[in-house]
Amino acid sequence: MATATLESFLERLHAINMIGLWELYPIYAQLPRHGRLESPPPMWRWRDVHPLLLESGDIAIDSRRDSTINARGGVERRNLVMMPQGAPVGAATVTMSCGVQYIKPGETAPAHRHDPAAIRFIIEGSGAYTSVEGEKLYMEPGDLILTPRWTWHEHGNDGHEPVIWMDGLDSPFVMNYLHADFWEPYPGGYLPVSHPVGYTRRRVGAGLVRPVGKIRERALPILYPWSEVYPELLHQKESGENLDAFDGINLEYVNPVTGAGPTLPTLSCRMQLLPAGFESQCHRHTSSFIYRVFRGRGWSEVGGHRVEWEAGDCFLVPSWIWHRHAASAGEDAILFAMSDQALLDPFDLYHEEAAPDSAS
Numbered sequence: 001m002a003t004a005t006l007e008s009f010l011e012r013l014h015a016i017n018m019i020g021l022w023e024l025y026p027i028y029a030q031l032p033r034h035g036r037l038e039s040p041p042p043m044w045r046w047r048d049v050h051p052l053l054l055e056s057g058d059i060a061i062d063s064r065r066d067s068t069i070n071a072r073g074g075v076e077r078r079n080l081v082m083m084p085q086g087a088p089v090g091a092a093t094v095t096m097s098c099g100v101q102y103i104k105p106g107e108t109a110p111a112h113r114h115d116p117a118a119i120r121f122i123i124e125g126s127g128a129y130t131s132v133e134g135e136k137l138y139m140e141p142g143d144l145i146l147t148p149r150w151t152w153h154e155h156g157n158d159g160h161e162p163v164i165w166m167d168g169l170d171s172p173f174v175m176n177y178l179h180a181d182f183w184e185p186y187p188g189g190y191l192p193v194s195h196p197v198g199y200t201r202r203r204v205g206a207g208l209v210r211p212v213g214k215i216r217e218r219a220l221p222i223l224y225p226w227s228e229v230y231p232e233l234l235h236q237k238e239s240g241e242n243l244d245a246f247d248g249i250n251l252e253y254v255n256p257v258t259g260a261g262p263t264l265p266t267l268s269c270r271m272q273l274l275p276a277g278f279e280s281q282c283h284r285h286t287s288s289f290i291y292r293v294f295r296g297r298g299w300s301e302v303g304g305h306r307v308e309w310e311a312g313d314c315f316l317v318p319s320w321i322w323h324r325h326a327a328s329a330g331e332d333a334i335l336f337a338m339s340d341q342a343l344l345d346p347f348d349l350y351h352e353e354a355a356p357d358s359a360s
């Protein structure tokens with residue numbers, strides 16, 4: 001049998017939906033694994049986002065996913081989603097989505113549940129709540145609230161001022177990669193209140209003891225109050241014992257069910273404090289980060305680009321991109337961070353390295 005030419009061989013190979021592994025190597029080589037970014041990393045400045053978010057409150061938006069609900073006139077979700085150019089649908093990073101949600105006094109967003117898990121980081125206002133499985137979790141700025149996967153949840157505002165929070169979900173991972181997303185509305189639209197405020201906090205034991213053997217869930221609707229996180233940040237700053245060269249004071253929100261991180265099986269959350277004038281060293285890791293500046297101002301270098309930021313701004317650190325952070329002189333900077341490290345750790349896929357010249 002005469003030897004076929006490579007060209008005709010590939011033609012027949014491709015016709016049956018196969019490819020030579022060697023053909024993939026140049027494609028793999030194009031993947032961003034070199035530590036630098038061609039263009040500045042995506043970021044969203046609060047001075048751009050905030051006015052649009054407020055404006056969205058005055059515009060009639062039919063955001064209903066299911067027109068049989070909303071009997072009480074609620075808005076399904078008034079949520080503006082960050083989607084960089086070229087990103088997969090609804091994705092801020094390859095695995096995480098991020099948006100900002102706005103709810104006015106008296107409004108309710110009807111209940112639903114879905115496979116993607118969510119976190120809420122509260123930005124401004126108080127009096128609103130997320131009800132998860134019938135337990136109302138009332139929001140204050142700086143609080144973090146978990147909505148584990150497949151839990152019924154709705155939002156409402158019992159207060160007298162609008163409330164804004166950041167939503168973070170693992171939906172790109174669950175929907176775009178795993179195709180494992182189910183979504184359904186709550187029959188009748190709204191959850192009955194079935195647990196008192198503080199119910200889950202009591203269940204997990206707000207400290208060193210808890211009822212024996214009663215918790216089966218891997219994740220619960222936990223509220224991490226800013227009023228407890230902030231004093232710990234300050235304590236850590238004053239003690240100076242845990243000032244990390246790459247991240248400053250770096251607190252992880254731990255899962256109180258397991259007693260360790262991450263916050264949710266698919267999402268890790270942290271609160272970082274960069275002392276005034278602090279400049280971190282440079283590193284990279286295979287986890288991606290979404291940063292939201294909670295207080296202060298400063299700058300980061302991400303993939304060779306300098307990004308100036310101030311309170312309210314949101315910026316991304318993609319996987320395996322060199323980066324470092326700095327706080328301006330005169331004021332500490334506090335950054336809320338969510339990452340997909342929770343997805344990498346169980347499979348030993350987390351890599352991290354310091355830059356050879358870690359100040360570059």
Ligand SMILES: [Fe+2]
Nearest residue numbers: 112113114153
């Ligand atoms: Fe939801």
Ligand SMILES: [Fe+2]
Nearest residue numbers: 246283285323
């Ligand atoms: Fe980092």
